[in-house]
Amino acid sequence: MNxxxxxxxxxxxxxxxxxxGDIVRINGYVYTARxxxxxxxxxxxxxxxxxxxxxxxxxxxxxxxxxxxPGKAIGSAGPTTSSRMDIYTPLLIxxxxxxxxxxxxxxxDVIEAIKKYKAVYFLATGGAGAxxxxxxxxxxxxxxxxxxxxxxxxxxxxxxxxxxxIDCYGGDIFKR
Amino acid sequence: MRKIKREDIVxxxxxxxxxxxxxxxxDVSAVLVKAYEKEKGLSKEILSQIMENQKIASEERxxxxxxTGVAVIFVYWGTQAIYEEGDPMEAFxxxxxxxxxxxxxxxxxxxxxxxxxxxxxxxxxxxxxxEPINGDKVRIVLAPKGAGSENMSALxxxxxxxxxxxxxxxxxxxxxxxxxxxxxxxxxxxxxxxNFEKCAILAKKALLRKVGESNKNFAYAQLEKELLEExxxxxxxxxxxxxxxxxxxxxxxxxxxxxxxxxxxVNIQCHSARHKEAEI
Numbered sequence: 001m002n003x004x005x006x007x008x009x010x011x012x013x014x015x016x017x018x019x020x021g022d023i024v025r026i027n028g029y030v031y032t033a034r035x036x037x038x039x040x041x042x043x044x045x046x047x048x049x050x051x052x053x054x055x056x057x058x059x060x061x062x063x064x065x066x067x068x069x070p071g072k073a074i075g076s077a078g079p080t081t082s083s084r085m086d087i088y089t090p091l092l093i094x095x096x097x098x099x100x101x102x103x104x105x106x107x108x109d110v111i112e113a114i115k116k117y118k119a120v121y122f123l124a125t126g127g128a129g130a131x132x133x134x135x136x137x138x139x140x141x142x143x144x145x146x147x148x149x150x151x152x153x154x155x156x157x158x159x160x161x162x163x164x165x166i167d168c169y170g171g172d173i174f175k176r
Numbered sequence: 177m178r179k180i181k182r183e184d185i186v187x188x189x190x191x192x193x194x195x196x197x198x199x200x201x202x203d204v205s206a207v208l209v210k211a212y213e214k215e216k217g218l219s220k221e222i223l224s225q226i227m228e229n230q231k232i233a234s235e236e237r238x239x240x241x242x243x244t245g246v247a248v249i250f251v252y253w254g255t256q257a258i259y260e261e262g263d264p265m266e267a268f269x270x271x272x273x274x275x276x277x278x279x280x281x282x283x284x285x286x287x288x289x290x291x292x293x294x295x296x297x298x299x300x301x302x303x304x305x306x307e308p309i310n311g312d313k314v315r316i317v318l319a320p321k322g323a324g325s326e327n328m329s330a331l332x333x334x335x336x337x338x339x340x341x342x343x344x345x346x347x348x349x350x351x352x353x354x355x356x357x358x359x360x361x362x363x364x365x366x367x368x369x370x371n372f373e374k375c376a377i378l379a380k381k382a383l384l385r386k387v388g389e390s391n392k393n394f395a396y397a398q399l400e401k402e403l404l405e406e407x408x409x410x411x412x413x414x415x416x417x418x419x420x421x422x423x424x425x426x427x428x429x430x431x432x433x434x435x436x437x438x439x440x441x442v443n444i445q446c447h448s449a450r451h452k453e454a455e456i
Binding site for chain 2: 036063064067069076080081083105129
C-alpha cells in the first residue's frame with residue numbers, strides 16, 4: 001500500500017494533502033501527553049502561564065510508555081484511547097496543535113475543531129507497543145516528571161506508522 | 177497439610193507476570209492469524225502489525241502493550257495447603273512489585289480513585305480473587321488487564337421478563353458503544369446470573385477460557401455462537417476501522433440467580449488477551 005512520508009511540525013499545506021484512510025509515516029519530534037498532562041496543560045492555559053512546549057504546528061501522541069530498559073530509547077509505546085482527551089482537545093487545537101496520534105473515535109467537538117483549524121487525527125495500532133517502540137529514536141522528559149508514565153516527553157520518531165483517521169475535511173474513518 | 181512457601185508464591189507470580197506481558201497464549205495467537213487471513217486492505221495491515229508486534233515482544237522481551245495492566249489474579253487454594261508466613265496477599269503483591277521492576281513494566285495504579293490519584297509507583301496492589309478447592313495445591317491464573325478494554329465493559333441488572341432478547345441486546349449495545357476504543361478484535365466475556373458482583377466475576381473468568389471453546393451447556397453455546405455472528409456483522413473491525421473481525425470469540429458463563437433477577441455483565445478484552453497460569 002502507498003505510504004505518505006511527513007515531517008513534523010505540520011503545516012496547513014501538509015495537513016490539506018492528507019485524506020482519511022491514507023497510510024502515513026511520521027518523522028520528527030512529537031510530544032506525549034495523556035489524561036493528567038492534558039489537565040495540567042489546560043490549567044496552565046487558563047492562568048496564561050507558559051506551556052512546556054509551543055503548540056504551534058505540533059503533534060501530540062497519546063501514550064504512556066513502559067520505562068526504557070537499559071540501552072533503549074523507550075519501552076513499549078502504543079497509543080491510548082483518545083476520547084478521554086476529547087474534553088481538552090478543541091482548546092489545544094485552537095491554540096495551534098496540528099496533529100494527534102491515538103486510538104478510537106473522537107467527539108463531534110473535536111471533529112469540528114479539526115475542520116475549523118485544519119488539523120489531523122492519526123490512528124496508530126493499539127496494542128502494538130513493542131512494534132511502535134522501534135520507531136521511536138529518542139525520548140526526553142520535558143515536564144511533569146512527577147506524573148511518571150504520564151509526564152510530557154519529547155519523542156523523535158522515525159517512519160512511525162499511522163493511518164489518517166479524521167482529516168481536515170471532516171472525513172472520519174469510524175463513521176460508516 | 178502441605179506448606180506453601182512465600183518465596184514460591186512471589187517467584188511464581190513474578191514469572192507469570194513477566195511472561196504474560198510479552199507473549200500471548202497460543203490459542204489467542206492462532207485466532208489472530210485466522211482473522212488476518214480473512215481481512216483485507218487497512219484492516220489486514222493492522223492485523224499484520226499486531227502479529228509483527230507479537231514477534232518483537234517475545235523475541236526482545238518488550239511488553240506487547242505499554243498498558244501492562246492491573247494484574248488480576250485468580251487463586252484456587254487447595255484446602256490441604258497451609259501458609260504460615262503471614263498475610264498471603266503480601267506475597268502476591270511482592271511478586272508483582274518484583275516483576276514491574278525487573279521487566280520495566282508500567283506503574284498504572286493510583287492510590288485513590290477520586291481525590292489525589294497518586295501513583296503507587298510499583299503497580300500494586302493487584303486484584304486478587306481467592307477460591308478454595310480440593311487438594312493441597314495452589315493454582316494461580318494471572319491476567320494483566322488494560323484499561324482501554326476494561327473501561328468499555330458494563331453491567332446491568334435486567335428484569336427476568338427481558339430474557340434472552342434483553343441479554344443479547346445488552347451485549348450488542350455494549351460492544352457497539354465501545355467501537356474502536358477497546359482495541360478490537362476483542363474477546364467478549366459475558367457473565368449471566370448470580371448477583372451484582374458474581375456476574376462480573378463470571379464475565380472476567382469467561383475471558384480466561386481457551387479461545388473458541390464453547391460453553392458445555394448447549395443453549396449457552398448457541399447463545400455464544402449467535403452473539404459472535406451478530407457482533408462480527410457490526411463492521412466495527414480491527415481498531416474500529418471496519419472489517420469482518422470485531423470479536424475473536426464470545427464466552428458466556430452463567431450461574432443460578434434470584435427469582436427476581438437477571439444480572440448481566442459484559443467484560444471486554446482487547447486483542448492482547450494476556451494470561452498465564454501455574455501451580456504450586
